[in-house]
Amino acid sequence: MAAMKKALLATVVAAFAIFIGHRFLKLKEVTLASREVPLKHLNCHYLDNIEYGAEDITVLKDGLAFLSTGLKYPGMPSFSDEPGKLYVMDLLHPTPTPVELQITGDLDLSSFNPHGISVYTDETDDSVYLFTVNHPQHKSQVEIFRFVEDDTLVHLKTIAHPLLHSVNDIVAVGAESFYATNDHFFTSDVLSYLTIMLGLAWCDVVYYSPEEVRVAADGFLSSNGINISPDKRYIYVSDIIDHEIDVFERQEGEQLVYLKSVAVGSLCDNIEVDHRSGDIWLGCHPNGMKLSKFDPEDPPGSEVIRIKNINSQQPVVSQVYADNGHVIMASSVAASYEKKLLIGTVFHKALLCYLK
Numbered sequence: 001m002a003a004m005k006k007a008l009l010a011t012v013v014a015a016f017a018i019f020i021g022h023r024f025l026k027l028k029e030v031t032l033a034s035r036e037v038p039l040k041h042l043n044c045h046y047l048d049n050i051e052y053g054a055e056d057i058t059v060l061k062d063g064l065a066f067l068s069t070g071l072k073y074p075g076m077p078s079f080s081d082e083p084g085k086l087y088v089m090d091l092l093h094p095t096p097t098p099v100e101l102q103i104t105g106d107l108d109l110s111s112f113n114p115h116g117i118s119v120y121t122d123e124t125d126d127s128v129y130l131f132t133v134n135h136p137q138h139k140s141q142v143e144i145f146r147f148v149e150d151d152t153l154v155h156l157k158t159i160a161h162p163l164l165h166s167v168n169d170i171v172a173v174g175a176e177s178f179y180a181t182n183d184h185f186f187t188s189d190v191l192s193y194l195t196i197m198l199g200l201a202w203c204d205v206v207y208y209s210p211e212e213v214r215v216a217a218d219g220f221l222s223s224n225g226i227n228i229s230p231d232k233r234y235i236y237v238s239d240i241i242d243h244e245i246d247v248f249e250r251q252e253g254e255q256l257v258y259l260k261s262v263a264v265g266s267l268c269d270n271i272e273v274d275h276r277s278g279d280i281w282l283g284c285h286p287n288g289m290k291l292s293k294f295d296p297e298d299p300p301g302s303e304v305i306r307i308k309n310i311n312s313q314q315p316v317v318s319q320v321y322a323d324n325g326h327v328i329m330a331s332s333v334a335a336s337y338e339k340k341l342l343i344g345t346v347f348h349k350a351l352l353c354y355l356k
Contacts, residue, residue, distance in 0.1 A: 031288035044353035054344030105155030111136035116169030177209035181223035225270035299325030
């Protein structure tokens with residue numbers, strides 16, 4: 001009997017060791033740990049005033065770009081103790097330069113930690129609302145501002161809800177309504193790491209309005225960037241760990257119906273959509289292991305991917321920019337306007353590039 005127990009225990013231990021080994025191999029696979037990208041540069045220069053990341057960027061039809069900077073995110077480097085800031089820049093200006101936005105209203109700026117952003121324009125009066133994911137004291141909430149004059153934001157409202165527990169990005173669909181992605185199921189770092197190790201697709205997209213709050217889509221390994229098509233018909237979500245962009249059709253009652261997934265071959269972060277062409281622009285991490293382990297001697301690289309005709313039967317996925325981290329580290333967003341391309345990062349600098 002004792003021999004049988006020992007044999008059974010040895011079998012269980014061996015099976016567990018094989019399972020853990022398999023999951024570590026799977027982790028290396030999903031983080032693209034062995035991937036190196038050849039350099040593919042554009043004519044670019046660093047943006048003034050942006051030293052500690054521009055995690056998200058969004059551009060209006062008139063060329064005004066908003067930038068979210070200074071994010072402090074668990075597991076990511078941070079090189080400044082200052083609170084985060086929001087900037088605006090005019091891409092139609094001969095020398096576009098980010099200008100810090102002055103925030104008025106009832107908001108604790110000392111703990112301001114902005115993440116994903118989205119802009120909603122009310123076509124009835126052309127009012128511009130900036131929605132910002134905020135993580136004060138590592139919490140998740142959404143701030144709504146009204147953009148006034150040239151460099152001022154008036155804080156209107158803070159939104160917090162149990163379903164908005166680990167918000168990464170948002171896309172505004174009304175003056176007080178939006179879709180938001182939760183990039184983790186658990187708030188605990190250890191449990192979140194475990195869900196990734198086990199490949200548990202438990203993350204979701206939440207719809208928020210003053211009238212209702214509900215899960216609109218689920219089944220993501222880690223739902224990250226989110227955006228909307230120019231005709232407002234489709235919602236795009238980046239499942240960053242699955243290396244895919246998921247396409248949903250937005251139907252009556254703000255229901256999301258899954259249509260398809262488009263493979264991108266990289267860990268794509270935020271999503272921006274060209275107002276004219278409908279092209280999808282993605283700031284991506286070519287090697288997630290380098291990002292999580294951060295070694296300045298072997299820095300995390302950057303990659304920009306574009307998807308043309310995403311809603312067609314044959315989307316075209318192409319790499320527009322790639323760097324090994326020695327020019328720009330940890331790209332998280334790419335936003336195009338006319339022949340200009342903005343590339344933002346989680347914690348590094350930002351680039352203004354010129355497309356051929």
